[in-house]
Amino acid sequence: MNLEVVTIGTELLLGFTLDTNGAEIxxxxxALGIRVVRRTSVADRPDEIRDAVxxxxxxxxxxxxxxxxxxxxxxxxxxxxxELYGWPLDFDEGLWQALVERYRRRGRIPAESNRSQAxxxxxxxxxxxxxxxxxGLWLEGPPGLTVMLPGVPLEMHHLLAEEVAPRLATxxxxxxxxxxxxxxxxxPESTLAExxxxxxxxxxxxxxxxxPGLDGVDLRVTAWGLAAAEATRRLDAAAAELxxxxxxxxxxxxxxxxxxxxxxxxxxxxxTIAAAESCTGGMLGARLTEIPGxxxxxxxxxxxxADHAKTALAGVPPALLAAHGAVxxxxxxxxxxxxxxxxxxxxxxxxxxxxxxxxxTADKPVGTVCFALSxxxxxxxxxxxxxxxxxxxxxxxxxxxLFLLLKRLRLSFPGPEQGRTRK
Amino acid sequence: MNLEVVTIGTELLLGFTLDTNGAEIxxxxxALGIRVVRRTSVADRPDEIRDAVxxxxxxxxxxxxxxxxxxxxxxxxxxxxxELYGWPLDFDEGLWQALVERYRRRGRIPAESNRSQAxxxxxxxxxxxxxxxxxGLWLEGPPGLTVMLPGVPLEMHHLLAEEVAPRLATxxxxxxxxxxxxxxxxxPESTLAExxxxxxxxxxxxxxxxxPGLDGVDLRVTAWGLAAAEATRRLDAAAAELxxxxxxxxxxxxxxxxxxxxxxxxxxxxxTIAAAESCTGGMLGARLTEIPGxxxxxxxxxxxxADHAKTALAGVPPALLAAHGAVxxxxxxxxxxxxxxxxxxxxxxxxxxxxxxxxxTADKPVGTVCFALSxxxxxxxxxxxxxxxxxxxxxxxxxxxLFLLLKRLRLSFPGPEQGRTRK
Numbered sequence: 098m099n100l101e102v103v104t105i106g107t108e109l110l111l112g113f114t115l116d117t118n119g120a121e122i123x124x125x126x127x128a129l130g131i132r133v134v135r136r137t138s139v140a141d142r143p144d145e146i147r148d149a150v151x152x153x154x155x156x157x158x159x160x161x162x163x164x165x166x167x168x169x170x171x172x173x174x175x176x177x178x179x180e181l182y183g184w185p186l187d188f189d190e191g192l193w194q195a196l197v198e199r200y201r202r203r204g205r206i207p208a209e210s211n212r213s214q215a216x217x218x219x220x221x222x223x224x225x226x227x228x229x230x231x232x233g234l235w236l237e238g239p240p241g242l243t244v245m246l247p248g249v250p251l252e253m254h255h256l257l258a259e260e261v262a263p264r265l266a267t268x269x270x271x272x273x274x275x276x277x278x279x280x281x282x283x284x285p286e287s288t289l290a291e292x293x294x295x296x297x298x299x300x301x302x303x304x305x306x307x308x309p310g311l312d313g314v315d316l317r318v319t320a321w322g323l324a325a326a327e328a329t330r331r332l333d334a335a336a337a338e339l340x341x342x343x344x345x346x347x348x349x350x351x352x353x354x355x356x357x358x359x360x361x362x363x364x365x366x367x368x369t370i371a372a373a374e375s376c377t378g379g380m381l382g383a384r385l386t387e388i389p390g391x392x393x394x395x396x397x398x399x400x401x402x403a404d405h406a407k408t409a410l411a412g413v414p415p416a417l418l419a420a421h422g423a424v425x426x427x428x429x430x431x432x433x434x435x436x437x438x439x440x441x442x443x444x445x446x447x448x449x450x451x452x453x454x455x456x457x458t459a460d461k462p463v464g465t466v467c468f469a470l471s472x473x474x475x476x477x478x479x480x481x482x483x484x485x486x487x488x489x490x491x492x493x494x495x496x497x498x499l500f501l502l503l504k505r506l507r508l509s510f511p512g513p514e515q516g517r518t519r520k
Numbered sequence: 521m522n523l524e525v526v527t528i529g530t531e532l533l534l535g536f537t538l539d540t541n542g543a544e545i546x547x548x549x550x551a552l553g554i555r556v557v558r559r560t561s562v563a564d565r566p567d568e569i570r571d572a573v574x575x576x577x578x579x580x581x582x583x584x585x586x587x588x589x590x591x592x593x594x595x596x597x598x599x600x601x602x603e604l605y606g607w608p609l610d611f612d613e614g615l616w617q618a619l620v621e622r623y624r625r626r627g628r629i630p631a632e633s634n635r636s637q638a639x640x641x642x643x644x645x646x647x648x649x650x651x652x653x654x655x656g657l658w659l660e661g662p663p664g665l666t667v668m669l670p671g672v673p674l675e676m677h678h679l680l681a682e683e684v685a686p687r688l689a690t691x692x693x694x695x696x697x698x699x700x701x702x703x704x705x706x707x708p709e710s711t712l713a714e715x716x717x718x719x720x721x722x723x724x725x726x727x728x729x730x731x732p733g734l735d736g737v738d739l740r741v742t743a744w745g746l747a748a749a750e751a752t753r754r755l756d757a758a759a760a761e762l763x764x765x766x767x768x769x770x771x772x773x774x775x776x777x778x779x780x781x782x783x784x785x786x787x788x789x790x791x792t793i794a795a796a797e798s799c800t801g802g803m804l805g806a807r808l809t810e811i812p813g814x815x816x817x818x819x820x821x822x823x824x825x826a827d828h829a830k831t832a833l834a835g836v837p838p839a840l841l842a843a844h845g846a847v848x849x850x851x852x853x854x855x856x857x858x859x860x861x862x863x864x865x866x867x868x869x870x871x872x873x874x875x876x877x878x879x880x881t882a883d884k885p886v887g888t889v890c891f892a893l894s895x896x897x898x899x900x901x902x903x904x905x906x907x908x909x910x911x912x913x914x915x916x917x918x919x920x921x922l923f924l925l926l927k928r929l930r931l932s933f934p935g936p937e938q939g940r941t942r943k
Contacts, residue, residue, distance in 0.1 A: 110559060382825070
């Protein structure tokens with residue numbers, strides 16, 4: 098089945114708003130085997146909307162619109178589409194009452210101009226919208242299939258997933274486009290490619306895309322036009338093969354977040370975590386505490402940006418700072434051990450580095466970051482050169498620190514190690 | 521002048537890629553008074569591309585394409601457009617040499633298949649691309665104006681700003697669409713609207729949009745179809761009027777970032793800043809240290825997530841925590857004073873709250889956040905109920921803390937106040 102998308106809104110053409118709806122529809126329908134063959138964005142103008150919907154129906158026989166369904170002048174889309182089908186608009190008392198009730202709960206009364214929102218083209222199916230005031234509409238008849246959704250992303254999202262996708266699920270002709278992503282971090286793309294070897298041949302007819310980003314490299318495998326069960330079987334096999342070949346740099350799949358994984362594994366292990374951050378300035382703590390319930394595991398940390406803050410908050414001896422400089426493995430070790438002891442945590446990670454653009458030297462160029470991980474009787478330190486802008490270096494440093502935590506936790510913390518500091 | 525945009529790429533329709541190029545073109549051209557009347561996204565398929573470009577030229581007489589200009593199968597767009605104009609493709613030796621040189625710098629040699637990248641429709645103007653391998657093209661003739669740009673966002677961005685915009689600048693008919701944004705925070709939209717009163721009448725024919733977001737509310741004024749100088753004059757006047765009416769909740773304009781403003785004003789005042797964060801978990805530190813050079817001003821802070829971390833890092837007396845609870849103004853005051861003293865900063869801000877989804881009580885519902893600001897001999901505390909999801913409450917809490925810092929700094933810190941704690 099082919100389908101076109103028409104997104105309606107002057108804001109889209111002016112570039113004030115990104116067309117996230119259009120992208121979401123593409124992903125959702127591809128997973129059902131429905132091919133979006135064209136997407137058209139037009140302004141809130143009757144002649145433009147009519148021309149776009151009419152020609153989409155003529156070309157492809159099916160169109161999904163977003164936007165142009167709100168009150169006042171925006172509901173022009175509904176009138177135009179009803180005209181294309183030759184269907185009159187009926188006032189729907191049930192919809193009106195639902196709207197009145199919605200306003201009442203907010204202590205308001207709908208205006209007379211809102212009555213048009215309760216009008217439905219005769220023969221259309223109403224797609225109830227409990228997240229907003231304008232329902233979706235499903236019209237199927239001589240010119241083809243037209244699905245109309247509101248433009249507010251949250252409302253569009255729910256209606257697409259809960260009302261539209263189930264109705265379209267049987268129309269994809271049985272073949273789907275489906276993807277799976279294996280997420281790796283802490284390895285350059287070229288080294289990763291060497292590890293993977295002739296993977297493309299091994300997973301054919303599935304295709305592989307390398308998607309390098311701040312989190313690391315995402316390996317996206319895609320099954321094109323296979324039956325749903327076959328696609329899933331092959332994606333499972335390909336993901337397993339990727340995991341084996343990539344090895345210890347894999348941290349998760351699809352939308353897995355490294356901070357969420359760290360908290361999950363630590364919670365299972367009954368371990369608490371602390372952090373001492375210099376160049377990341379709080380990003381590590383922010384990422385961990387972004388996750389609901391993180392207080393079970395994350396006790397807190399020091400944002401020890403200035404040298405004297407490293408001493409005041411994590412007990413780093415001034416002599417150590419003077420001898421090695423703030424960006425050094427001995428200081429990272431002292432930061433990690435200091436914050437772990439002060440907060441009584443099982444495990445502590447420390448990050449100190451030069452995010453740039455200033456501050457680099459020949460010895461320690463911009464991007465130099467030292468890490469330390471303390472817990473279970475030992476403290477391990479490491480040093481890396483991260484690349485990118487200031488924001489990228491900082492994000493990558495936080496991601497690397499989280500990955501150190503995850504790898505350590507996966508080695509079933511607390512381990513049997515005795516107290517020693519290892520370089 | 522009207523123009524249509526055609527963005528080419530299967531990834532766009534599958535939703536793997538957001539059409540950021542389309543939005544950027546809309547903004548850039550609107551500022552020149554050129555109206556983008558339609559945007560069409562099509563797959564990398566010759567028939568789809570031909571139909572989209574041909575019908576755009578027929579309807580509007582001008583089209584700008586992005587994508588479909590790379591090597592191998594992607595350069596189909598150039599062949600299709602050349603055919604529409606009836607212009608043959610000539611091999612351009614200069615372009616080829618530039619491409620060879622580009623490869624050489626990377627230690628590579630272009631393949632024979634790359635030669636097609638050096639082909640130019642006879643009569644087209646080459647728009648040199650120093651950021652990538654495929655140049656832009658400008659074709660003007662019987663079917664209309666076609667501008668072809670590469671799809672890589674960075675390359676598109678440079679060519680649009682440096683090659684296309686100057687050529688189109690004189691065609692906007694002298695009238696432009698231009699916006700200015702006044703940024704406010706810490707005030708509900710409805711209260712803001714009351715403050716602004718009959719502002720729409722005062723700024724007509726400019727229009728005003730309220731854009732509520734996590735940073736606060738952005739007030740965007742837009743001049744539609746005025747001469748450039750007139751638009752600027754009216755936008756200046758409207759922004760000034762908005763600033764006066766909105767009052768003390770204004771923090772900046774356009775893309776001003778609150779953290780950057782805090783650092784700038786503190787640097788001028790010669791003041792250093794520390795932070796003690798509970799519910800924001802490091803976001804405040806992360807926002808401040810995102811800005812290059814922040815180490816001049818921001819010395820560090822405590823991420824005192826657990827109660828005992830508030831004591832260990834900021835010296836909050838356990839008895840105070842027991843008496844008032846971690847989310848209370850007295851604890852916020854102790855956090856701010858404790859971290860300021862330990863780090864020897866001039867000014868310290870503290871945030872402690874319930875970000876949810878769990879942890880709320882009847883007394884202190886989810887969203888309750890207490891703030892304290894310590895410095896210049898006094899500590900001031902306040903309490904707010906912030907709304908939204910966990911992520912939204914946290915972001916808003918960090919933003920509110922930054923705004924407290926900025927307001928205080930603008931009152932020309934250090935002030936003449938004597939040592940006292942004020943509620």
